Amino acid sequence: MDVVERVGQETFQAISAFGEFCAFVASTFKWLFTGWFKWRNIKLLLPQMFEVGVKSVPVVGVVGAFIGMVMAVETYSQFKAIGQENRLGSVINLSVVKQIGPVLAAVMLAGRVGGALTAELGTMNVTEQLDALRVMGADPIGYLVVPRFLACVLLTPILTIYSDFLGVIGGWLISVKTFGISDSLYWEYSARGVDTWQVMEGIVKSVFFGGAIGLISCYKGFTCGAGAMGVGKACTESFVKSFIAIIVLNFFFAQLAKDWYIGLYGMRSLFG
Amino acid sequence: MALIELKNLHKRFGRLVVLNGVTLDIEEGQSVVIIGASGTGKSVLIKHIVGLLRPDEGEIYYDGKRIDLMPKRELMQVRKEFGFLFQMGALFDSATVEENVGFPLTEHTNKSPEAIKVIVKRVLSLVGLPDVASKMPAELSGGQKKRVALARAIALGPRVILYDEPTTGLDPIRSDVINELIIKLKRELKVTSIIVTHDMASAFKVGDRIVMLHEGKIIFDGAPSVVKTTDNDIVKRFVQGEASAEELSTLRGTT
Numbered sequence: 001m002d003v004v005e006r007v008g009q010e011t012f013q014a015i016s017a018f019g020e021f022c023a024f025v026a027s028t029f030k031w032l033f034t035g036w037f038k039w040r041n042i043k044l045l046l047p048q049m050f051e052v053g054v055k056s057v058p059v060v061g062v063v064g065a066f067i068g069m070v071m072a073v074e075t076y077s078q079f080k081a082i083g084q085e086n087r088l089g090s091v092i093n094l095s096v097v098k099q100i101g102p103v104l105a106a107v108m109l110a111g112r113v114g115g116a117l118t119a120e121l122g123t124m125n126v127t128e129q130l131d132a133l134r135v136m137g138a139d140p141i142g143y144l145v146v147p148r149f150l151a152c153v154l155l156t157p158i159l160t161i162y163s164d165f166l167g168v169i170g171g172w173l174i175s176v177k178t179f180g181i182s183d184s185l186y187w188e189y190s191a192r193g194v195d196t197w198q199v200m201e202g203i204v205k206s207v208f209f210g211g212a213i214g215l216i217s218c219y220k221g222f223t224c225g226a227g228a229m230g231v232g233k234a235c236t237e238s239f240v241k242s243f244i245a246i247i248v249l250n251f252f253f254a255q256l257a258k259d260w261y262i263g264l265y266g267m268r269s270l271f272g
Numbered sequence: 273m274a275l276i277e278l279k280n281l282h283k284r285f286g287r288l289v290v291l292n293g294v295t296l297d298i299e300e301g302q303s304v305v306i307i308g309a310s311g312t313g314k315s316v317l318i319k320h321i322v323g324l325l326r327p328d329e330g331e332i333y334y335d336g337k338r339i340d341l342m343p344k345r346e347l348m349q350v351r352k353e354f355g356f357l358f359q360m361g362a363l364f365d366s367a368t369v370e371e372n373v374g375f376p377l378t379e380h381t382n383k384s385p386e387a388i389k390v391i392v393k394r395v396l397s398l399v400g401l402p403d404v405a406s407k408m409p410a411e412l413s414g415g416q417k418k419r420v421a422l423a424r425a426i427a428l429g430p431r432v433i434l435y436d437e438p439t440t441g442l443d444p445i446r447s448d449v450i451n452e453l454i455i456k457l458k459r460e461l462k463v464t465s466i467i468v469t470h471d472m473a474s475a476f477k478v479g480d481r482i483v484m485l486h487e488g489k490i491i492f493d494g495a496p497s498v499v500k501t502t503d504n505d506i507v508k509r510f511v512q513g514e515a516s517a518e519e520l521s522t523l524r525g526t527t
Contacts, residue, residue, distance in 0.1 A: 132362035136376045137348040
């Protein structure tokens with residue numbers, strides 16, 4: 001009976017926590033679409049864009065470049081074995097712009113930005129700064145969550161483009177400059193393998209990754225437990241849940257984009 | 273009609289019953305001190321008054337308007353009439369003292385930045401800190417933080433100020449400065465004050481009515497002079513700071 005009771009209780013808690021999260025998301029969107037866009041609020045957005053965007057440039061860049069490079073290192077010998085090393089560009093660049101670039105940029109942001117957002121808002125929560133805002137007649141959702149959410153939504157795609165770019169350069173550097181693949185063939189096969197659809201797929205899904213990171217991180221900060229332990233636990237949960245959200249969203253996007261692409265253009269082989 | 277009316281408030285967190293039928297009327301201009309042991313729901317009670325918490329049962333009225341069922345946006349308007357001094361000050365640590373104190377003015381008035389600066393300077397002078405406007409909260413001492421938080425609480429000219437343990441963590445001298453400040457604000461701004469504390473020296477100094485909470489209920493409500501002569505054993509021991517034999521038995525068991 002104890003086990004059944006516990007399972008029931010935990011299920012109930014999980015459902016009610018999800019309900020609370022949905023209410024939080026609804027409240028954020030309500031603020032966003034009911035007169036948030038005033039100069040006074042835009043001024044709140046700029047420092048957040050600096051925090052989310054500018055400060056993430058080095059880490060996202062380094063990860064993007066090395067991912068392109070490691071892709072080249074890992075795939076070269078296999079392609080060379082079947083005499084197809086000139087086609088390396090299509091595989092590396094397709095993987096970078098469609099999957100690895102957006103996903104890893106988002107994961108890096110979940111760690112760097114998401115953790116910082118949860119820690120900041122969580123500390124504000126436990127030191128009653130959120131209550132202070134409410135008492136002074138300001139809604140913390142409009143004042144704190146909306147600018148952070150918007151900064152994540154607007155800047156994750158830009159950071160993804162930047163990550164994609166460095167990934168492409170990294171892959172090219174190793175393939176052409178180290179392994180000696182023909183420069184022109186590398187780019188020719190890259191252009192055959194990667195079209196606008198694939199680049200856009202990566203960028204469009206990064207908007208949703210950014211939104212998920214912003215909402216989950218802010219929600220975890222708003223609902224964190226008391227004390228340093230509460231904030232620490234919230235930061236960990238924030239990263240883990242953002243990471244899971246990114247991976248799950250990515251799967252559904254991959255399926256959806258593939259179905260649409262085949263529906264519109266038909267199946268396209270990299271080895272055609 | 274009382275300015276604030278609490279009717280049969282009940283609040284529980286999980287299985288923990290915090291408020292168990294609290295009924296209290298507070299007249300305009302009164303200074304009501306709410307005393308009680310740690311964890312008896314004093315802070316929870318005053319958070320209900322400004323709608324930071326909603327009761328499980330019961331009603332809350334402010335100036336005849338029902339608070340506990342009020343929609344969020346309407347509640348935000350009512351809150352402008354309240355100042356709230358949080359236990360640790362709750363200053364925004366990424367903003368300067370001037371930005372902190374000016375925050376409610378920036379949010380709710382159309383005053384120019386220059387006019388806001390003048391008001392900030394005036395309220396900071398009122399709490400005895402005219403020269404800290406450019407400092408960050410981290411550069412202030414505990415007592416200064418509370419005074420700046422108080423300056424922020426009074427910036428909009430509230431009708432009611434709620435103080436959540438205003439002297440906790442301060443030395444006796446700094447505590448007395450805060451007590452004097454509470455009295456000064458009541459005298460000069462004619463505000464209604466509700467002070468949550470377990471500092472009896474402070475309670476006797478600032479209150480003209482003392483209410484004691486115990487196990488979620490009000491067990492004493494009267495003037496400070498009456499609390500000193502009450503026969504209620506729990507109130508008497510709390511006022512004199514004496515633990516019961518039962519509370520001390522755990523200590524004796526370990527010796």
